[in-house]
Amino acid sequence: MYAHHYWGLTVNGSSETIAIDDLTVEQADQELARLAAILGKANRDYHTADAPTLDDATFDALKRRSASIEVRFPALKRKDSLTDTVGAAPSDGFQKISHAQRMLSLGNAFTDEDVFEFDARIRKFLGFSDNDGLDYTAEPKIDGLSLSLRYENGELVQAATRGDGEVGENVTLNAKTIADIPHRIANAPTIFEVRGEVYMSTQDFAALNNRQLAAGAKPFANPRNAAAGSLRQLDSAITKSRPLRFFAYAWGEISTAFAQTQSGAMAQLKNFGFPINDLTKICKNPVDLVAHYQSIEERRSTLGYDIDGVVYKVDDLELQKRLGFRSTTPRWAIAHKFPAELAWTRLNDIEIQVGRTGALSPVARLAPVTVGGVVVSNATLHNEDYIAGRGGDGELIREGRDIRVGDWVQVYRAGDVIPKIKDVDISKRDANAAPFSFPAFCPECGSAAVREDGDAVRRCTGGLICPAQATERLKHFVGRAAFDIDGLGAKQVEQFYADGWITTPADIFTLKDRYSTGLQQLKNREGWGEKSADKLFSAIEDKRQISLRRLLFALGIRHVGDASAGLIAGHYSSWAALELALTSASIGEGAEWDELLSIDGVGAVMATSLILAFQNDAERASIDRLVAHLNVQDAVKIENVDSPVSGKVVVFTGTMDRMSRAEAKARAEALGAKVSGSISAKTDLLIAGPGAGSKATKAIGLGIKTIDEDEWLALIDGL
Ligand SMILES: [Zn+2]
Incomplete structure (x- = not known):
């Protein structure tokens, strides 16, 4: 979706x-x-x-x-196409300067894979094998304004902005007001062009904006704009009053070579008196590059200046020369950009989706926009209060600004989860835009959609008669962590539901009886044949035997996710014990209630939801009809496990040769381990198969023990 x-x-x-x-x-x-x-x-x-x-x-x-x-x-392709250009033509207020050597921009990498490809491309170009040594430098990419400084006989004679890469602006007088830029350098080549970035620290930026506001002037949007605006003042007295800084990282025309490597050149620049960034590091391979990228990204908000990525360069200058350029970018360098977490776009429509628990979920349909390197065209709007500008406790969010169709909205992605809307720009709102009116009836079945006290969500009251709820429940039932039946996915479930072949989970297990002989047969359906029909019937047969955990999760009871289902199954151990407990429990009181709440991870909300599911007549009938077809396997009691991974947080990544990921996870949990999907400081052990990628890199960065599949099997051998 x-x-x-x-x-x-x-x-x-x-x-x-x-x-x-x-x-x-x-x-x-x-x-x-x-x-x-x-x-x-x-x-x-x-x-x-x-x-x-x-x-x-x-x-x-x-x-x-x-x-x-x-x-x-x-x-x-148009003459004014921007796809090959770097920057913009200089403005009219400054004298123009042609760069002796073009000032280039860098190609971009957005993912770890892009970095590995960058290394592979270079090796291929140079005819290097994977074993040939190839060092890189990795340095933060300062989010400022590029500047080229020309020294002749040690004297600063000219400073120019990048402009369009060929022609920049003469800002010599202004550059001379920046304390980080030396006016004279000793023992440098006769002609020596130093390049780097002019920037403003976040602290100075905040202070400058305060002064701007106090003086009734417009504040700057960000430190980069403030730095650019300050450097490009026609009156250098104004530039001087602005706290600009400079980092050197490259060079242009030079009369004599001054280093053999990028890192050596940086050390020389430092000797000449230029500030260089102390987070620059030599890396031996792309794994090191990505690890350094991650460590810089983690420190990003604490650096005191804005950066928007990490730049990698081949260290050996002779190799840089061999690699050369392709159109506007060097082959020997790349900028690994941080995800742009935020982006503005237009909200084209708000659609209401009905979920398996009847929740009416508003989904924003957006004009596609890149957020964090990914094009996003949908975002969640949570619920009607969120759209109206109110939070969970009735408090104002976005200062009470509501969201309307046609609005400009700010989209963000936190981690890899579903994109969300952060803010709305009501200054761009159409005068005729009406507040969004949230439906009071289910758009799928027409039943009343009501909001119960304390529920942020409006829900369809149609229950099992609501086709949206019924199909979503069936899709959930056959999902990967639930019954996971080969050949029966979301698409097939929708088709079978539409034709009345399957309306509740129990119907799946009578499919063969009803449609393997007689007038209507599965093998005669469009898209099916004798073989695929037999395969599905046998896949369904296989799943009559099911673990308690999968069954409980598959029921799709509100608030009961995969992990909770595992905890509850581990506690009651058998279907009979679980059923008895939930059938006789009372909400909020009694021994059964207390026992439910004693399970780590089960709270009053989940406990209530479980009891309601087992004590509602229609729900219960549906569950009983299903379970009659099944042979539910008992769960291993978690607390009794004595194993080397008991109580440990483990993560699997990459491919496994001897067992599926699902099986490995089940084994680990049976041995008392907690299996997590992502690496964090809490992770105890990473089991990494081939193609492990960024998780392995992250684990190395965090000093987490990493083993392969064989070591893992040896560790749990005999258990
Ligand atoms: Zn409905």
Whole structure:
């Protein structure tokens, strides 16, 4: 549902949202013109007016779309296309300076895989094997303004901005006001161009904005804009009053070589008196690069200045020379960008989805936007209060601003979870936009949708007669952590439900009796045959034997997730004991209630939900009909396990050769381990198979013990 890289939404048939593969020549031409206008304006605003009108993520997404259309329709490429350019042409207020050597931008990496590919590309280009040594430097990418300083005979004679890479602006007088930039350097080559980044510390930025506000002036959007605006003042007295800083990281024209390696050059720059970033590190391979990236990312908010990624460069300058450039970027360097966590986009529509517990969930349909390197076109809106600008306790959120269809909204992704809406820009709201009216009836079955006291969510009261709830329950029932029946996925369940073949879970286990002989047979259905039908029947037979944990999770009782199901199953051990306890329990009192709450991880809300499910007549009938078809296996009692992994938090990653991931997880849990999906400081052990990727890297960074599958099997051998 939360599609990545999905451009296929259609809004008013405009070409802006047509998938690139579907564009006609006319539409592509129109679209390139439209993108060129937007990007051109944004680019000018960004570089010239020092006030961005488009956020970076949107800009990048539009630029990529433009580039992709050009790949499909090369003949339509415009003269003003931005896809090959770096930065913007200089503004008119400053004298122009042609760079003796072009100032380039870097290619970008967004994922760990991109970094491994970068290394592989370089090795291939150089004819290096995997074993040939290849050092890299890794340094924070300062989010500021690039500057080129030209020294002749040790004297600073010129400072120029990057401009479009070929021609920049002469800001020599202003650069001389920056304390970090030496006016004279000793023992340097006769001609020596030093390049680096002008930036403003976050603390100085905050103080500057306070002064701006006190003086009735407009505050700057971020430290980068403040640095750019300050450096590009026509009056250098103003620049001098602004606390600008400088880091050196590269060079342009030089009359004589001054180092053999990137790291050696950095050390020399430091000797000459330039500040260099002390987080720069030599890395031996891409695993080291990614580890250093992660350690810098973790410290990002504490550095005192903004960075937007980590730059990797081949250390050996001779190799840099051999690698050279492709169009506008060097082959020997890449910028590994941090995810752009936030992006603004338009809310095209709000749709209501009905879940398996009847919850009406509002989903934002967005104009696609890149957030954290991923194109997002849907986001959750939680519930009606959230849309109205109220939080869980009735408090105001977003200062009470509500969200309406057509609004500009700020999207964010926390970790890898479903994108969310953080804020709304009501200054861009259409005057006719109406507040969103949340439906009081289920859009799927028409039953009343009510909100009970204390529930943030409006729920369909249709129960099992609601097709949305019934199909969602069935989909949950056949899901991976539940019955996991081969050949019976969400799609098949929907089709069987639509035709009345399966309406509740118990019907799955009578499918063979009803549809293997007679007038209607599964093998005669469209998309099915004798073989696939037999396969499904036998896959269903296999699942008549099911663990207590899977069964309990599969029932889809509100608040009872996979982990809770495991804890509850581990406690009661058998279906008979669990059923008896929940049938005789009273909500809020009695021995059965107390026993439920004694289970670690079970609270009053979950306990109530369990009791209600087992004591509601319709629900209970459905459960009993199902269980009559099953042979429920007892759970291993967790507290009795004595094993080397008992009580340990373990994580599996990569591929396993001798057992599936699901089996490995089940084994570990049977031995008393807690199996987690992600690495954290709490992880005790990582079991990494081939292709382990970023989890293994992270584990190394955190000093977590990592073993392979063989070592794991040896560890649990005989248990
Ligand atoms: Zn309904």
